[in-house]
Amino acid sequence: MIEYLLSPFHYDLMLKAMFVSAMIGGVCACLSCFVTLKGWSLMGDALSHAVVPGVSLAYMLGLPFALGAFVSGILAALCMGFIKSRTRIREDAVIGIVFTTFFAAGVLMISLYPSNIKLNTIVFGNILGIAAGDIWQMLIISSVTMLVVALKWRDLLLHSFDPNQARAIGLNVGVLHVTLLTLLAATAVAALQAVGACLVVAMLVTPGATAYLLTDRFGRMMIIAMVMGVLTSLIGAYVSFFVNASTGGCIVVLQTAVFLTALMLAPKHGVIASWLKGRASVTALMTGVPGEPVPSGAVMR
Amino acid sequence: MDHIAQGIDLVVQDVTVAYNNGHVALHDASFSLNPGTICALVGVNGSGKSTLFKAIMGFVRPVRGTVRIAGDPVKAAHKKNWVAYVPQSEDVDWSFPVSVWDVVLMGRYGYMNFLRIPGAQDKRLAMESLERVKMTEFKDRQIGELSGGQKKRVFLARALAQQGRIILLDEPFTGVDFKTEGAIIALLRELRDDGHIILVSTHNLGTVPEFCDQVVMINRTVLAFGPTETTFTEENLALAFGGALRHLRLDHTDVPGAERNELVVLTDDEGALVVGAGGRLERRKARNDDQKAGSEP
Ligand SMILES: Nc1ncnc2c1ncn2[C@@H]1O[C@H](COP(=O)(O)OP(=O)(O)OP(=O)(O)O)[C@@H](O)[C@H]1O
Numbered sequence: 001m002i003e004y005l006l007s008p009f010h011y012d013l014m015l016k017a018m019f020v021s022a023m024i025g026g027v028c029a030c031l032s033c034f035v036t037l038k039g040w041s042l043m044g045d046a047l048s049h050a051v052v053p054g055v056s057l058a059y060m061l062g063l064p065f066a067l068g069a070f071v072s073g074i075l076a077a078l079c080m081g082f083i084k085s086r087t088r089i090r091e092d093a094v095i096g097i098v099f100t101t102f103f104a105a106g107v108l109m110i111s112l113y114p115s116n117i118k119l120n121t122i123v124f125g126n127i128l129g130i131a132a133g134d135i136w137q138m139l140i141i142s143s144v145t146m147l148v149v150a151l152k153w154r155d156l157l158l159h160s161f162d163p164n165q166a167r168a169i170g171l172n173v174g175v176l177h178v179t180l181l182t183l184l185a186a187t188a189v190a191a192l193q194a195v196g197a198c199l200v201v202a203m204l205v206t207p208g209a210t211a212y213l214l215t216d217r218f219g220r221m222m223i224i225a226m227v228m229g230v231l232t233s234l235i236g237a238y239v240s241f242f243v244n245a246s247t248g249g250c251i252v253v254l255q256t257a258v259f260l261t262a263l264m265l266a267p268k269h270g271v272i273a274s275w276l277k278g279r280a281s282v283t284a285l286m287t288g289v290p291g292e293p294v295p296s297g298a299v300m301r
Numbered sequence: 302m303d304h305i306a307q308g309i310d311l312v313v314q315d316v317t318v319a320y321n322n323g324h325v326a327l328h329d330a331s332f333s334l335n336p337g338t339i340c341a342l343v344g345v346n347g348s349g350k351s352t353l354f355k356a357i358m359g360f361v362r363p364v365r366g367t368v369r370i371a372g373d374p375v376k377a378a379h380k381k382n383w384v385a386y387v388p389q390s391e392d393v394d395w396s397f398p399v400s401v402w403d404v405v406l407m408g409r410y411g412y413m414n415f416l417r418i419p420g421a422q423d424k425r426l427a428m429e430s431l432e433r434v435k436m437t438e439f440k441d442r443q444i445g446e447l448s449g450g451q452k453k454r455v456f457l458a459r460a461l462a463q464q465g466r467i468i469l470l471d472e473p474f475t476g477v478d479f480k481t482e483g484a485i486i487a488l489l490r491e492l493r494d495d496g497h498i499i500l501v502s503t504h505n506l507g508t509v510p511e512f513c514d515q516v517v518m519i520n521r522t523v524l525a526f527g528p529t530e531t532t533f534t535e536e537n538l539a540l541a542f543g544g545a546l547r548h549l550r551l552d553h554t555d556v557p558g559a560e561r562n563e564l565v566v567l568t569d570d571e572g573a574l575v576v577g578a579g580g581r582l583e584r585r586k587a588r589n590d591d592q593k594a595g596s597e598p
Pocket residue numbers: 320321322324325326344345346347348349350351352353389
């Protein structure tokens with residue numbers, strides 16, 4: 001039995017897949033905190049689709065896959081920024097227009113100039129078919145992203161929470177914005193090879209959203225999200241070996257399960273906790289037991 | 302150890318601001334303030350008060366004219382943490398996972414190192430600022446779990462923690478109870494005595510003579526600027542507000558000491574301004590008595 005449970009570890013391929021998944025899962029989870037708080041959930045989706053034309057162009061020109069993807073992702077982000085600042089169209093509509101345009105261009109290019117890449121690989125990823133070079137690429141992207149976030153998360157936090165204050169104390173808001181976008185695009189590209197364009201979005205949103213249900217402090221939120229991202233990715237990859245199913249699929253289903261659990265059971269923002277609290281305060285009112293007293297300092301003298 | 306702000310002045314010269322839609326919200330606005338003053342900014346809705354603040358903050362770029370702080374352009378002044386700003390309405394996501402304490406500490410970011418790890422000094426100043434606005438007990442609350450007035454106080458504390466030499470307050474009294482208003486005014490006076498420049502916009506005309514040394518009246522440009530006694534007059538108010546002011550002329554009042562028993566009550570939308578005979582400004586002396594009488598809203 002134990003022999004059976006340990007069997008994935010005998011395969012180099014599986015070890016690699018688990019390592020890559022955990023790494024990507026951790027980085028995506030880290031960024032997911034900013035993504036959910038900035039309301040950029042669609043942006044993750046957009047960036048991961050917008051890389052397709054870059055990928056096919058890179059293949060045609062014999063350039064590295066990641067370079068093409070990254071350039072096209074950033075280009076899409078800049079297009080969105082431009083349209084949003086010049087018109088009154090809402091951000092979600094702008095994102096919708098731009099990313100579908102990019103994606104369509106990519107699909108068109110692939111169908112017109114068939115190469116050895118398949119749309120399937122881009123959309124669904126192929127973690128078992130990752131080359132050593134790609135792993136290095138991911139490793140570099142992940143390390144740089146984690147380093148930047150570790151050093152600058154407080155600035156990024158202030159920028160997300162109150163850009164005006166960030167400007168008022170002399171921070172360069174434009175640079176912070178572009179930094180966050182670049183990290184997001186780079187991570188989306190790295191994750192693309194592992195889990196594919198569709199599931200990147202889940203990894204860039206679900207851990208952050210789950211952690212947000214569990215805490216009111218940003219620092220803790222990041223830690224919870226990253227622990228969740230790494231563990232679910234690791235376990236997802238491991239389980240996928242036994243059920244012989246898509247790794248990305250397993251990871252995301254697992255993350256969703258964790259999210260649903262948090263949604264129900266979270267101590268403060270969970271569905272059950274809110275329901276119980278609502279009932280408790282109604283009972284207190286009915287029986288005349290005073291609720292939480294107003295602290296004496298509430299009145300400014 | 303509040304640093305005395307010496308020599309930091311604010312000069313607004315011929316500032317013209319146009320928005321994207323082509324609307325010129327402010328044109329050729331000029332005035333200048335020296336350290337140790339509280340200056341009121343009054344005008345009707347849409348007269349460009351918030352726009353003027355945004356121009357001083359560098360959020361909108363004037364198409365013409367300059368704002369200089371101690372001779373420096375605004376960007377350089379902000380890098381030195383000279384200007385603290387409390388906006389009219391905080392354009393922030395109230396469900397953000399930050400506590401009151403985190404928000405106040407954000408006022409100290411400009412002084413912190415590369416990693417923005419608060420030092421003992423930062424923590425002490427943040428704590429003091431919270432105490433000054435009487436919000437210490439709410440220190441660990443999530444920022445959205447506060448009332449409107451309490452939120453305002455937290456952002457005021459952040460501005461205090463920033464130790465800006467120029468403090469811009471855009472309508473700090475809106476939605477604030479009478480006691481808190483009095484406390485904020487007391488706080489502003491302390492800051493003025495420390496040598497800060499305080500520019501505060503308000504619709505509460507009644508309190509202007511009570512605590513403001515100078516007044517800027519605007520309606521898309523600066524209509525009048527100067528000491529409260531000489532500038533905050535009935536004629537100037539009529540100029541600034543036109544018909545937008547509720548204007549009541551009362552006879553047979555019993556304000557003691559008035560030569561004529563006639564009183565003019567000017568009110569924008571909040572506190573009324575009472576003008577006695579000969580344009581004398583009736584200050585609200587009753588504040589302390591009111592407080593003792595318990596004016597809970
Ligand atoms: N972002 C914007 N785009 C276009 N026009 C704007 C914008 N913000 C303000 N305005 C216009 O500029 C003018 C001045 O606005 P501002 O907000 O400065 O007024 P205000 O004096 O602060 O008014 P209030 O007393 O209501 O706060 C108004 O006519 C307003 O319609």
